[in-house]
Amino acid sequence: MGAVLKAVNRVLVGVAGLVLAGGGAAVLAGSLDLRRRWGLSLPSAWPFAGPRDVLLSRAAQVKWRGEGWWWPAVIAALAVVVLLAVWWLLAQVRRRRLRELVVDSGDGEEAVLRGRALEEAVCAEAEALEGVERALVALLGRRTAPEARVGLTLAPHASPAVALARLDGEALEHARLSAGVGRLPVEVRLRAVRHRAERVG
Incomplete structure (x- = not known):
């Protein structure tokens, strides 16, 4: 694909x-x-x-519009173009998601690790970190050279530097060990959760 x-x-x-x-x-x-x-x-x-x-001259426009097949053909062609454009856009979103990783088991054989399983493990471990309210993880790249995209929603009191350090030292380090890769390039996006103000009194 x-x-x-x-x-x-x-x-x-x-x-x-x-x-x-x-x-x-x-x-x-x-x-x-x-x-x-x-x-x-x-x-x-x-x-x-x-x-x-x-x-198209005015005469040509009148000529084509007067044909019975003109508007159905135009509508069908535009519908095909729209469907192809939607397929292409969806394929761009889906194409980079890594479905599985190749893991070197150390005995000369290769094992396959599901990308979704590793994403869920990293996500769960990231959400267990102090100050992290929510985490989203996506694995990209190639089977033998994975990359990760992580989105963290931090609590108002959380320190971004501390959250990043613990993410790299714990959740991502465990992912590197599980995947058997020496390096795992990561793009992290941070956002702070916003609590709605409440009236007191």
Whole structure:
């Protein structure tokens, strides 16, 4: 899935770049009237030959709108584009979540550790730290080179420096040992919990 998505991303970026570059060149050549100024020989299908040219003339617009298949085709094409865009966005969110890790058992064999299990273990240990109200953990990266993204919600009295130190020295250190990795790059985001003010008296 990751390799397929990476290939799709490259193709989409390449196609979008070609379309934008071609459209920009066509508009620029037409708006600056480069065909007449420089004596350029543009293809007959070139959409903008001069500053006053448009992509679809009024006659062409009326002609296409008068066809019975026009609006259903436009709506279907837009629906397909929207569905593909939604799929692509969801794939971007899901693609980086690590489903499993490869652990070296020390005897020449490899074991597989579920990413969700390690996330839950780190999350539970982080939430048990003093001053941490809530924790969210996501494992990213590759099976043999995991990374972590941690979000901590701290109590008003908690010290961010102390919470980070204990997170690294306890919860994340245990995760490194469990996964059998020497290093585990981590991105930590902190936010303080806000209690609603109450009226007294």
